[in-house]
Amino acid sequence: xxxKRKTYLDVLESAVKKLWRKYKKPAIIKALHTEVIIEPQxxxxxxxxxxxxxxxxxxxxxxxxxxxxxxxHVEIKDGFLQIIDSRGKLIAETASPKIIREYLS
Amino acid sequence: xxxxSITIKPKAVSHNLINNRQERPENLRPLLPEVAKLAGExxxxxxxxxxxxxxxxxxxxxxxxxGGDLPELLSQTNxxxxxxxxxxxxxxxxxxxxxxxxxxRPGSPIHIRESLEQLGDARKVAQFRRGLELAAKTKNPMxxxxxxxxxxxxxxxxxxxxxxxxxxxxxxxxxKSTTVKGTLSQNERPETTIVQPEVLLAKCLxxxxxxxxxxxxxxxxxxxxxxxx
Numbered sequence: 001x002x003x004k005r006k007t008y009l010d011v012l013e014s015a016v017k018k019l020w021r022k023y024k025k026p027a028i029i030k031a032l033h034t035e036v037i038i039e040p041q042x043x044x045x046x047x048x049x050x051x052x053x054x055x056x057x058x059x060x061x062x063x064x065x066x067x068x069x070x071x072x073h074v075e076i077k078d079g080f081l082q083i084i085d086s087r088g089k090l091i092a093e094t095a096s097p098k099i100i101r102e103y104l105s
Numbered sequence: 106x107x108x109x110s111i112t113i114k115p116k117a118v119s120h121n122l123i124n125n126r127q128e129r130p131e132n133l134r135p136l137l138p139e140v141a142k143l144a145g146e147x148x149x150x151x152x153x154x155x156x157x158x159x160x161x162x163x164x165x166x167x168x169x170x171x172g173g174d175l176p177e178l179l180s181q182t183n184x185x186x187x188x189x190x191x192x193x194x195x196x197x198x199x200x201x202x203x204x205x206x207x208x209x210r211p212g213s214p215i216h217i218r219e220s221l222e223q224l225g226d227a228r229k230v231a232q233f234r235r236g237l238e239l240a241a242k243t244k245n246p247m248x249x250x251x252x253x254x255x256x257x258x259x260x261x262x263x264x265x266x267x268x269x270x271x272x273x274x275x276x277x278x279x280x281k282s283t284t285v286k287g288t289l290s291q292n293e294r295p296e297t298t299i300v301q302p303e304v305l306l307a308k309c310l311x312x313x314x315x316x317x318x319x320x321x322x323x324x325x326x327x328x329x330x331x332x333x334x
Contacts (some may be wrong), residue, residue: 007323009323009330011319011323012306012310012319012320012322012324015310015319016310019310019311022311043327045331046331048302050297053297054297059309060305063308063309064308089300090300090301091299091300091301091305092298092300092302092305093297093298094296094297095294095296095297096297
């Protein structure tokens with residue numbers, strides 16, 4: 001049987017799911033012979049799932065924090081934490097109190 | 106008898122019991138004059154506040170009228186003010202408890218099989234009196250519509266309870282501004298917005314040879330799938 005070729009989207013989705021499993025504790029429903037792992041769909045209607053978005057922003061800040069603070073690419077404005085690229089364009093913004101608290105600490 | 110049938114018949118309720126129920130002492134006790142005066146206002150309040158935007162079709166008389174015009178329709182009958190109020194309150198209670206279903210489409214009529222006289226029966230008059238007394242005591246007409254003001258008749262297992270329609274007042278409130286929990290109004294800013302997901306993904310994805318390429322191509326593919334490319 002011919003093996004179906006994975007598209008970039010398939011690879012991306014599986015990588016995002018792997019990331020979720022690594023950094024978030026997935027909810028598991030345990031039955032007698034079955035286990036159901038609940039995890040979010042990476043994309044909802046062509047957009048990143050908000051749960052995944054928050055995880056990505058948190059991870060991004062964790063990885064690039066020190067450099068970006070120096071360069072002024074992360075700023076808090078009107079209660080929103082904004083991530084800006086080198087050309088000054090907005091990459092992402094969040095008002096999640098949890099992320100802002102973690103970033104400030 | 107292998108294939109027999111068993112018939113369970115309900116016990117017939119004696120007439121004495123029915124009569125006793127209709128002639129409860131609380132129904133016989135005259136209302137205080139200042140409370141009795143409020144009955145007309147209470148009827149108006151129920152019709153204008155709770156039943157206003159609903160349309161009723163009375164099958165016995167083949168008449169239809171809106172909730173707001175119900176006092177006019179009731180005035181054409183020989184019912185007492187208390188009975189009129191009881192009929193209106195009974196309609197409201199039936200809608201709230203789910204005994205009567207609200208129409209699927211707003212504006213279409215609710216069919217009432219009972220006559221207006223049947224709607225304002227002794228039990229409902231007693232409920233209306235109780236609500237009226239409580240409303241007069243607390244000086245709050247909303248007490249009329251509260252279930253606590255009425256006799257605790259217990260849960261009716263035949264009542265179909267639909268969450269969205271359980272309270273006619275709430276139904277109208279939500280139908281005015283169609284704000285659904287979980288969605289955002291036009292002026293509201295979402296909590297998290299990602300403008301360039303590929304940049305974030307390229308930085309965060311692990312275990313890939315070229316995460317930037319996978320992120321870029323993957324996002325482009327999903328954009329094409331959803332007609333955003």
